[in-house]
Amino acid sequence: xxxxKDLEVRYGDINVIHGISxxxxxxxxxxxxxxxxxxxxxxxxxxxxxxLEFQGTILLDGEDIGRLPAWERxxxxxxxxxxxxxxxxxxxxxxxxxxxxxxxxxRQEIEKSMKEVYTLFPILDQRKRQxxxxxxxxxxxxxxxxxxxxxxxxxxxxxxxSTGLMPIFVDKVFDALSELNRRGVSILLVEQNARxxxxxxxxxxxxxxxxxxxxxxxxxxxxxxxxxRAYLGI
Amino acid sequence: MLWQQLANGATMGMIYALITLGLxxxxxxxxxxxxxxxxxxxxxxxxxxxxxxxxxxxxxxVAAAMLGCGIMGVLMQKWLYRPLLAESKVVSLIASIxxxxxxxxxxxxxxxxxxxxxxxxxxxxxxxxxTAHITGNQLVVLIASIALLIVAWFLINRTRLGLAWRATxxxxxxxxAFGINIDRxxxxxxxxxxxxAGAAGVxxxxxxxxxxPTMGSVPAYKAMAIAVMGGLGNVWGxxxxxxxxxxxxxxxxxxxxxxxxxxxxxxFVALILVLLFRPHGLFGxx
Numbered sequence: 001x002x003x004x005k006d007l008e009v010r011y012g013d014i015n016v017i018h019g020i021s022x023x024x025x026x027x028x029x030x031x032x033x034x035x036x037x038x039x040x041x042x043x044x045x046x047x048x049x050x051x052l053e054f055q056g057t058i059l060l061d062g063e064d065i066g067r068l069p070a071w072e073r074x075x076x077x078x079x080x081x082x083x084x085x086x087x088x089x090x091x092x093x094x095x096x097x098x099x100x101x102x103x104x105x106x107r108q109e110i111e112k113s114m115k116e117v118y119t120l121f122p123i124l125d126q127r128k129r130q131x132x133x134x135x136x137x138x139x140x141x142x143x144x145x146x147x148x149x150x151x152x153x154x155x156x157x158x159x160x161x162s163t164g165l166m167p168i169f170v171d172k173v174f175d176a177l178s179e180l181n182r183r184g185v186s187i188l189l190v191e192q193n194a195r196x197x198x199x200x201x202x203x204x205x206x207x208x209x210x211x212x213x214x215x216x217x218x219x220x221x222x223x224x225x226x227x228x229r230a231y232l233g234i
Numbered sequence: 235m236l237w238q239q240l241a242n243g244a245t246m247g248m249i250y251a252l253i254t255l256g257l258x259x260x261x262x263x264x265x266x267x268x269x270x271x272x273x274x275x276x277x278x279x280x281x282x283x284x285x286x287x288x289x290x291x292x293x294x295x296v297a298a299a300m301l302g303c304g305i306m307g308v309l310m311q312k313w314l315y316r317p318l319l320a321e322s323k324v325v326s327l328i329a330s331i332x333x334x335x336x337x338x339x340x341x342x343x344x345x346x347x348x349x350x351x352x353x354x355x356x357x358x359x360x361x362x363x364x365t366a367h368i369t370g371n372q373l374v375v376l377i378a379s380i381a382l383l384i385v386a387w388f389l390i391n392r393t394r395l396g397l398a399w400r401a402t403x404x405x406x407x408x409x410x411a412f413g414i415n416i417d418r419x420x421x422x423x424x425x426x427x428x429x430x431a432g433a434a435g436v437x438x439x440x441x442x443x444x445x446x447p448t449m450g451s452v453p454a455y456k457a458m459a460i461a462v463m464g465g466l467g468n469v470w471g472x473x474x475x476x477x478x479x480x481x482x483x484x485x486x487x488x489x490x491x492x493x494x495x496x497x498x499x500x501x502f503v504a505l506i507l508v509l510l511f512r513p514h515g516l517f518g519x520x
Contacts, residue, residue, distance in 0.1 A: 050407050074413035082411070088404045091397075099401050102394075103413030151412060 001026045001186055002047075002155055007056035009039070009046050016042045018210040019056070024155065029177075029187040031197035031218070033231055034207035040190035041083050043207070044157045047188075048080045049073045060155075075103045077154035081161060085144040089133035093124050096132050096143055100150030110150070117146040120176055138169035145176055155186045162193040174200045194231035198222050206231070237367035239484050245372045245441065247480025248379035251473045252434035254457040254464070255386060256307075256427030262403045262467035263423045265323060266315055269330040272454030273337030274310075274428045278303045278435025279445035280341055283350050292354045292374065292440060299436045300429035307428025308421050334454060341447040349446040352439040375437050382433055387469060389426065399423050403467070452498055459505035465515025475516060479504065 002024045009017040016039045024030050034040050045051040047058060049070035058066045065073055079100070087096050097117060101110045118125035121142040127135060132143055141161060148156055158177065162170045170193070178200055181187050190207075191197040198204055198218040206214040206227065214224065221227050228234040253275055260268040278299040285298040314333055318326045356374040363370030390396040401409040402419045410416045439445040460479060464471030479501055487497050495503070508516060 048411050050411060069415075070407075070410040071413045071415045074411060080408075080411045082408055086405055086408045088401050088408070090404055091400060095397060095400075098397060099409065099412050099414070102398070147412070 001028075001061060002188070003057075003059040003062075004047070005057045005059070007043075007046070007054060007058070009042050009051065009054040011042065011051075011053065016210055017046075017054075020207070020210070020212045022205055022212065022215070024186055024188055026154075027181075027184055027186055028203060029181045029201040030189070031194075031201035031204040032188070032190045032207050033192070033194040033197055033204060033221075033227075034190070036192060037209070038207045039210045040207060041159055044080065044083075044159045044188070044190055047157055048078060071103075074151060079148040079151035079153035079156055081141075081144045081148045081156065081158045083159040083163075085137075085140045087132045087135075087140050087143050087147070090131055092129055093132055093135070093143055094128045096147050097124075097150050100147035101152070104150075104152060109152070113150050113152060117149055120149075120179065121146055138165050138172075141165060141169065141173055142176070145173065145180075149180060149185075153185055155188065156180065158187060158189040160191060161189070162191060162196060170196060194227065198227075198232075239488070240481070241368040241372050241376075243481035243484035244477065245375050245480070246484060247477035248376055248383075249434055249438055249441070250453075250457065250460055250480055251476035252379050252382060252430050252437070253453050254460045254472045254476055255383065255469065256429075256431040257457050258461045258464070258467055258469065258472050259390075259399075259423055259427040261461065263399060263420055264311075264315060264319070266326045267323075267330065267458065268315075269327070269454055269458070270310065270314075270333040270337060271427070271431055272450030272457065273334045274303050274306055275431040275435040275438075275453055276341060276445075276447070276450035277306055277337065278432030279352070279439040279449055280345060280435075281432065282352055282354065282436040282439055283345070283445050286352060286354050290353060290355045292356050292378075292436075295354050296378065296433050296436045299432040303432025303435070304425040304429035307424040307431075310428075311421060311424040334450070338447050338450065345447070347447060349444045351443050352436075352445050353443075354436075354440055356440075371441055375441050378433070378437055382430055383473060386426065386430060390469065395419075395422060456498070456501045459501040462505055463508050463516050465517050468515065468517060471515055471517035 004023065005021050006019045007017055008015065008019050032040055042051060046054050049068060057064055060076055065076065088099065097114055101113065104110055123139055124143060124146055132140060135143060161173050165173065174196055177187060189197055189201055198221055201218060203217050204221045205212050214221065214226065257268055257271050260266060281299040281302040282295045285295045289295065314329055315326055318329055356370060363373065390399060398414045398419045401414060402416055406416050438449065460475050461472060464475035483497050483500050486492055486495060486500060
């Protein structure tokens with residue numbers, strides 16, 4: 001579904017990602033783990049179209065989407081749960097979800113998705129008329145996931161969902177992601193929390209200062225001594 | 235006398251609100267102080283003068299000015315502000331002031347340095363209506379501006395397009411990641427803001443029966459003061475601050491204080507006070 005070939009990304013004069021290649025199949029859930037500063041957020045921003053200074057190819061269903069602006073990529077089935085949640089602070093919960101469905105036109109289906117989000121996260125239903133900056137961090141993270149779900153994406157890009165959340169919320173958020181994946185949404189997750197991501201996603205890559213150093217199924221990575229030492233703290 | 239003063243003040247206030255609305259909308263989306271907005275306001279007056287040769291119907295003339303000014307606003311955003319977006323905000327501020335001066339002189343060159351009359355008629359014969367409290371023309375201006383403000387409020391708060399504007403204003407990157415075409419959102423925002431300024435230009439021209447090249451000079455900076463008082467980007471704050479200013483100005487010119495405080499200075503004295511004591515605006519939130 002998504003194929004990335006020899007991707008090099010720059011921020012001004014600094015090379016952040018030095019030629020990486022990876023792919024995600026339809027319905028797969030893939031984790032990219034790595035330390036702070038490994039280039040994970042930059043990678044996701046580039047895939048979404050928010051950062052355009054790069055070389056290499058990004059293929060979605062065999063078509064090069066590298067030059068498309070973000071809003072057109074959204075129309076092709078990409079959606080994002082951005083780093084730091086980035087819910088629209090002065091919009092209500094309901095309006096945030098409506099923005100999620102902005103690329104869609106099927107009114108009844110949108111209604112249905114909205115109900116599903118409220119079933120997945122009942123707290124959002126209770127708070128739907130509230131301005132979203134008044135939500136707690138965990139609630140905002142649920143809203144960010146709900147908003148992305150509203151886009152009815154085929155591939156969901158998820159950036160550091162566990163950061164700054166209480167452990168109980170971390171579990172909740174990862175459960176929601178597995179649920180989305182069960183419903184057929186492919187997921188690309190970048191995370192510092194390697195333990196949690198390797199137990200939820202099926203396959204993984206290790207990104208180290210802009211290069212992929214390891215790849216494999218989640219079990220393989222979990223039993224790899226390198227990964228255990230550096231990321232799992234075993 | 236009191237009622238007349240109230241009518242005068244409220245009429246001025248609603249006109250201020252129309253001019254400031256566009257300014258505050260543009261600030262919301264681009265964080266630019268759009269001084270040449272007042273040039274677009276005057277442009278509305280001139281379109282009305284030209285259109286009045288074809289039709290004297292105020293509603294048609296307002297519609298023509300709104301369309302012309304809306305297009306003008308979109309062009310200005312495309313060719314003046316967009317190329318400067320990556321620069322510091324001071325650059326677009328200077329460009330905007332330059333554009334405003336250029337427009338004033340362009341009006342002077344094209345239509346002459348005269349005060350032109352604006353011979354348009356109010357609908358339903360309202361211009362012949364008159365009571366001791368309010369004139370027909372005031373009624374027309376009040377009704378038209380309230381209607382425009384309500385339409386603008388509805389567009390901003392109750393439509394899909396308005397939702398896109400508000401999302402773009404708060405976080406344009408995330409908005410674009412969810413399918414909002416940022417270029418189009420900004421352009422349509424400029425269109426509406428400029429169209430409303432154009433309508434204000436016609437209404438002022440109609441109310442005073444005069445259109446002249448520098449008619450935007452005082453509104454340019456006064457609208458800035460009102461926008462800050464109302465809290466930049468806050469529509470209702472803008473309307474209330476405009477009404478307060480219109481009323482205070484009207485009552486003050488007939489009081490003994492007018493001797494030391496001329497009419498046009500009030501907005502700026504208020505601006506200084508607001509910046510000193512409530513920098514987020516009278517109704518602004520942190």
